[in-house]
Amino acid sequence: MSYLKSTFRHPESPKNDLGYTQANYEGALSTLCAGCGHDSISNSIIKACFELSLEPHRIAKMSGIGCSSKTPAYFLSNSHGFNSVHGRMPSVTTGANMANRDLTYIGVSGDGDTASIGMGQFMHLVRRNLNMVYIVMNNGVYGLTKGQDSATADVGSASKKGVPNMYEPMDLCELAISLGSGYVARSFSGDKEQLVPLIKGAIKHNGFALIDVVSPCVTFNNTPNSTKSYEWVRDHKEATGTFDLVPHEQEITVQAPKDKTESITLHDGSVINLQRQPGSLDVRCRESVLQALEEAKQNKQVLTGLLHLNTDSSNTHEIINTCDAPLNTLGEKELCPGSAVLEAINESLR
Amino acid sequence: MKPTNIKDPEYFHKVVDCQYACPAHTPVPEYIRLIAAGRYDDAYMINWESNVFPGVLGRVCDRPCEPACRRGRVEEEPVAICRLKRVAADNKDDIKARLPEVKPKNGKKVALVGAGPASLTVARGLAPLGYEIDLYDEQEVGGGFMRSQIPSFRLPAEVLDEEVGYIIDMGVTTHFKHYVDSLKGLLEKDYDAIFVGSGAPNGRDLPKLPGRQEGDENISVGINWLESVAFGHTKSVGKKVLVLGGGNTAMDCCRTARRLGGEDVRIVVRSPQKEMKASPWEIEDALAEDIPIFENHVPHSFVVENGKLVGMKFEKVRAEYDENGKRSLIPTGEDLVHMECDDVLIAIGQDNAFPWIERDIGLEFGKWDMPVVDEKTFQSTNEKVFFGGDAAFGPSNIITAVAHGHQAAISIHKFCLGENVAERPEPGVNLLSQKMGFHEWTYDNHIDHDKRHLVPHVDKELALANLKLEVEKGFDQELGYEEAMRCLNCDVQTVFTDNLCIECDACTDVCPTQCINFTDNGEEDELRTRLNAPSNNKEQDLYVSGELKTARVMVKDENVCLHCGLCAERCPTSAWDMQKFSYSVTKAG
Numbered sequence: 001m002s003y004l005k006s007t008f009r010h011p012e013s014p015k016n017d018l019g020y021t022q023a024n025y026e027g028a029l030s031t032l033c034a035g036c037g038h039d040s041i042s043n044s045i046i047k048a049c050f051e052l053s054l055e056p057h058r059i060a061k062m063s064g065i066g067c068s069s070k071t072p073a074y075f076l077s078n079s080h081g082f083n084s085v086h087g088r089m090p091s092v093t094t095g096a097n098m099a100n101r102d103l104t105y106i107g108v109s110g111d112g113d114t115a116s117i118g119m120g121q122f123m124h125l126v127r128r129n130l131n132m133v134y135i136v137m138n139n140g141v142y143g144l145t146k147g148q149d150s151a152t153a154d155v156g157s158a159s160k161k162g163v164p165n166m167y168e169p170m171d172l173c174e175l176a177i178s179l180g181s182g183y184v185a186r187s188f189s190g191d192k193e194q195l196v197p198l199i200k201g202a203i204k205h206n207g208f209a210l211i212d213v214v215s216p217c218v219t220f221n222n223t224p225n226s227t228k229s230y231e232w233v234r235d236h237k238e239a240t241g242t243f244d245l246v247p248h249e250q251e252i253t254v255q256a257p258k259d260k261t262e263s264i265t266l267h268d269g270s271v272i273n274l275q276r277q278p279g280s281l282d283v284r285c286r287e288s289v290l291q292a293l294e295e296a297k298q299n300k301q302v303l304t305g306l307l308h309l310n311t312d313s314s315n316t317h318e319i320i321n322t323c324d325a326p327l328n329t330l331g332e333k334e335l336c337p338g339s340a341v342l343e344a345i346n347e348s349l350r
Numbered sequence: 351m352k353p354t355n356i357k358d359p360e361y362f363h364k365v366v367d368c369q370y371a372c373p374a375h376t377p378v379p380e381y382i383r384l385i386a387a388g389r390y391d392d393a394y395m396i397n398w399e400s401n402v403f404p405g406v407l408g409r410v411c412d413r414p415c416e417p418a419c420r421r422g423r424v425e426e427e428p429v430a431i432c433r434l435k436r437v438a439a440d441n442k443d444d445i446k447a448r449l450p451e452v453k454p455k456n457g458k459k460v461a462l463v464g465a466g467p468a469s470l471t472v473a474r475g476l477a478p479l480g481y482e483i484d485l486y487d488e489q490e491v492g493g494g495f496m497r498s499q500i501p502s503f504r505l506p507a508e509v510l511d512e513e514v515g516y517i518i519d520m521g522v523t524t525h526f527k528h529y530v531d532s533l534k535g536l537l538e539k540d541y542d543a544i545f546v547g548s549g550a551p552n553g554r555d556l557p558k559l560p561g562r563q564e565g566d567e568n569i570s571v572g573i574n575w576l577e578s579v580a581f582g583h584t585k586s587v588g589k590k591v592l593v594l595g596g597g598n599t600a601m602d603c604c605r606t607a608r609r610l611g612g613e614d615v616r617i618v619v620r621s622p623q624k625e626m627k628a629s630p631w632e633i634e635d636a637l638a639e640d641i642p643i644f645e646n647h648v649p650h651s652f653v654v655e656n657g658k659l660v661g662m663k664f665e666k667v668r669a670e671y672d673e674n675g676k677r678s679l680i681p682t683g684e685d686l687v688h689m690e691c692d693d694v695l696i697a698i699g700q701d702n703a704f705p706w707i708e709r710d711i712g713l714e715f716g717k718w719d720m721p722v723v724d725e726k727t728f729q730s731t732n733e734k735v736f737f738g739g740d741a742a743f744g745p746s747n748i749i750t751a752v753a754h755g756h757q758a759a760i761s762i763h764k765f766c767l768g769e770n771v772a773e774r775p776e777p778g779v780n781l782l783s784q785k786m787g788f789h790e791w792t793y794d795n796h797i798d799h800d801k802r803h804l805v806p807h808v809d810k811e812l813a814l815a816n817l818k819l820e821v822e823k824g825f826d827q828e829l830g831y832e833e834a835m836r837c838l839n840c841d842v843q844t845v846f847t848d849n850l851c852i853e854c855d856a857c858t859d860v861c862p863t864q865c866i867n868f869t870d871n872g873e874e875d876e877l878r879t880r881l882n883a884p885s886n887n888k889e890q891d892l893y894v895s896g897e898l899k900t901a902r903v904m905v906k907d908e909n910v911c912l913h914c915g916l917c918a919e920r921c922p923t924s925a926w927d928m929q930k931f932s933y934s935v936t937k938a939g
């Protein structure tokens with residue numbers, strides 16, 4: 001087995017606005033199982049960051065524990081990272097974001113890491129609307145610990161062990177929408193055309209952005225009776241519409257076709273072009289999205305694409321009104337203004 | 351696009367860039383792996399089977415394989431394929447026992463005219479089958495131009511003796527110092543077939559240039575002069591020498607002149623330097639021996655004083671190109687340039703000449719007074735007479751002469767058996783999985799990132815003082831190993847089985863050079879615009895699968911695949927496999 005990937009790249013590799021090629025956003029050679037959906041998601045992250053011309057050293061990749069949480073080793077080698085404790089990525093990211101609000105935070109987690117052990121942290125993270133991208137590599141099992149059903153496994157879905165799951169699944173997207181997340185999407189690891197723009201949109205969104213990516217575990221959950229297998233997802237996936245992101249730095253040269261296309265401007269001036277199927281859902285309306293998700297579930301469909309978007313939400317810093325300068329740049333004087341200031345505060349509260 | 355037909359041997363053959371480019375289709379990566387494994391005898395024999403003169407070609411081959419080498423597209427420089435061949439030749443043991451056994455005489459008799467690489471290859475094919483072979487050459491030893499033209503500081507006589515000897519020792523009857531002055535005469539003898547490998551022995555002259563006659567004593571045609579040096583008739587040259595011409599012959603002339611006493615030796619060419627025909631490495635070697643190149647100088651006249659050549663005059667020109675890229679040399683109008691000299695060597699090209707072939711023997715001559723020769727069978731319009739090497743289609747190189755010789759030997763054999771000469775034997779092909787276990791391959795799939803290693807040269811002072819001292823020392827075993835590791839194993843093919851693919855993208859994601867795509871099918875030109883990486887090299891094929899479950903197809907651009915096997919390692923279903931493709935041109939014997 002190879003542990004190294006050649007450093008030779010395509011000699012005509014395109015460069016982005018920073019003069020970097022995609023290779024500058026890569027990571028180490030994956031040690032996940034061959035064919036694991038997580039690897040494709042890693043690659044979509046690489047592609048999205050490359051295409052957005054993000055400076056790798058201005059990104060922090062955060063994760064918990066699991067095969068999914070291992071992936072930061074396989075993308076963005078030149079970025080910061082923290083591989084935290086099982087289910088604790090939300091609190092570690094919150095801390096990091098509090099200290100330095102200027103970085104782009106990309107959290108990756110698994111369905112176990114998020115929906116089981118990390119559930120409490122996850123819900124409060126959404127509520128606080130921390131400015132970050134949260135990607136769940138959702139395979140319906142605990143891959144790393146050899147394939148136990150996770151809390152996102154559908155009722156009746158059977159993994160390699162063959163015993164159908166008996167418990168109701170958690171729908172992380174529904175949860176995030178009801179807890180006020182302003183950017184919620186679902187996608188499939190095997191559909192980069194959809195996933196890459198969704199990641200770009202999530203990065204550009206101000207506030208908490210969740211992308212729940214169905215990501216087959218080839219080793220434990222790619223069976224004919226699993227609803228998280230490559231084949232099942234391909235056969236049952238239904239897109240809300242196509243999605244495209246034009247970063248604000250980029251001149252809008254191609255006019256999107258007017259009918260059926262909705263252009264939504266994000267806080268930094270980037271534009272999301274949403275092309276909807278006739279009669280499909282209105283992603284700005286929480287109620288209709290929740291209804292559509294329920295209907296899709298009843299029809300045994302996986303509804304993918306951008307599910308919900310609210311560009312008016314405020315992130316944690318805005319909610320708690322912190323200063324614009326990242327806290328880690330403040331000196332002792334600003335952070336400990338002394339007893340006189342404390343007195344004044346106490347006085348104001350009397 | 352239609353699904354690629356990988357059953358067609360030429361598809362994967364083309365992926366092995368070096369082997370495909372080699373006129374004799376030598377299985378390059380196979381012998382390079384053997385060199386890396388220290389199996390020099392085996393590496394030598396693979397070469398010998400294909401190209402008959404590994405020791406010679408490992409030094410002086412024109413190496414069409416190297417510009418074709420994939421490595422040159424992936425990084426800067428190709429694998430030093432030619433010099434690796436020499437490593438095999440230099441380090442082998444006695445291989446005589448591995449040469450083909452000569453069968454008892456089969457009663458057929460063949461005459462070969464000329465003892466150059468083409469004829470010798472025919473002999474190598476036919477002698478083992480029991481043919482009685484008469485080899486004619488006007489020279490005193492075998493080798494043709496390899497002997498008379500290529501200077502010994504590039505190709506030592508011992509190397510040539512050894513490899514020419516292997517063939518002569520197969521029971522070939524040599525008739526050296528025997529000029530064949532009539533093909534008709536030869537046809538009247540009891541030969542079953544005749545092979546003409548007489549080369550292109552006429553060096554071009556400048557007969558009309560003013561002063562040519564008067565200065566004759568110090569003006570030579572390059573190839574005649576080199577021959578005279580090779581056979582020891584010419585031992586010195588003047589201090590100031592002008593060499594006219596920009597091809598390889600000119601390079602050999604000027605370097606030889608430097609060793610025979612030439613101190614101020616110059617190359618003078620009509621064209622711009624970048625358009626010179628000589629191989630880049632030959633130009634480099636000449637420059638390294640302090641030989642300057644004067645470009646855009648058109649010979650105007652020889653300057654002769656008191657019956658002796660004292661210099662030459664040149665007209666300065668500049669190159670202009672029309673919209674079709676056709677070049678014309680426009681005089682700049684400057685004064686004529688005068689260069690002093692003691693000797694001039696004219697190396698401006700060679701022509702064929704067949705004064706010894708009668709025109710009434712059913713052997714048709716066509717354009718430029720060249721015999722009409724079939725490009726596949728090498729048969730002339732006189733069914734008994736076959737051509738090959740420079741004699742067939744004009745001056746080329748040794749490896750081409752060898753390739754011709756192999757095909758001509760097959761034709762002669764078929765002709766003598768009364769079979770249809772036009773029906774050619776299929777190549778021997780095989781595809782063999784390299785999987786040894788879970789993610790283990792029988793080939794070393796690790797990609798080495800070293801730059802091309804330089805071949806050590808002898809000290810310049812020593813080299814210039816000795817006409818016979820070989821300039822290149824060749825790689826030693828260690829450097830040979832290092833260089834061998836640069837080979838990308840292009841014969842280990844990525845083979846795709848569409849009905850195993852689950853479209854998980856693992857191969858696409860891992861591929862270092864972004865060769866693999868899953869996309870909607872389309873016409874080639876349009877498809878190329880939609881691939882993950884730029885796909886501009888249309889000489890390299892797209893490998894297209896049958897339709898997959900999602901109605902898409904797998905499209906692999908072969909252009910810069912590293913044959914690293916990562917796609918196959920990351921594939922969960924073995925839809926990708928690494929399979930060694932062998933391709934061997936069928937030989938007569």
Ligand SMILES: Cc1cc2nc3c(=O)[nH]c(=O)nc-3n(C[C@H](O)[C@H](O)[C@H](O)COP(=O)(O)OP(=O)(O)OC[C@H]3O[C@@H](n4cnc5c(N)ncnc54)[C@H](O)[C@@H]3O)c2cc1C
Nearest residue numbers: 464466467468487488494495530548549739740746747748
């Ligand atoms: C200066 C020079 C340098 C070269 N360097 C290289 C090089 O580095 N690498 C490379 O690959 N190629 C090189 N070549 C080209 C190469 O030598 C020839 O392409 C090749 O030798 C052709 O082989 P052949 O068998 O067709 O004929 P030749 O090698 O030309 O042999 C023909 C033989 O036939 C003999 N002959 C001709 N007519 C008759 C007759 N009527 N009767 C009897 N004998 C006859 C000649 O004496 C000669 O020996 C070079 C050529 C020249 C001129």
Ligand SMILES: Cc1ncc(C[n+]2csc(CCOP(=O)(O)OP(=O)(O)O)c2C)c(N)n1
Nearest residue numbers: 066067068086110111112113141142143144
């Ligand atoms: C505190 C703690 N409890 C349990 C474990 C064991 N454990 C490791 S990974 C994992 C589940 C991971 O599942 P998921 O997040 O879905 O990741 P996947 O491997 O499926 O990508 C568990 C339970 C642990 N590492 N730490």
Ligand code: SF4
Nearest residue numbers: 033036067143217218
């Ligand atoms: S166990 Fe499953 S999730 Fe983990 S690496 Fe293997 S395929 Fe991927």
Ligand code: SF4
Nearest residue numbers: 368419420837838840
């Ligand atoms: S890398 Fe090796 S196999 Fe490929 S073209 Fe070059 S020498 Fe031939």
Ligand code: SF4
Nearest residue numbers: 861911912914915917
């Ligand atoms: S062998 Fe496979 S992974 Fe390696 S370069 Fe070629 S296509 Fe890409």
Ligand SMILES: [Mg+2]
Nearest residue numbers: 110111141143
């Ligand atoms: Mg999981």
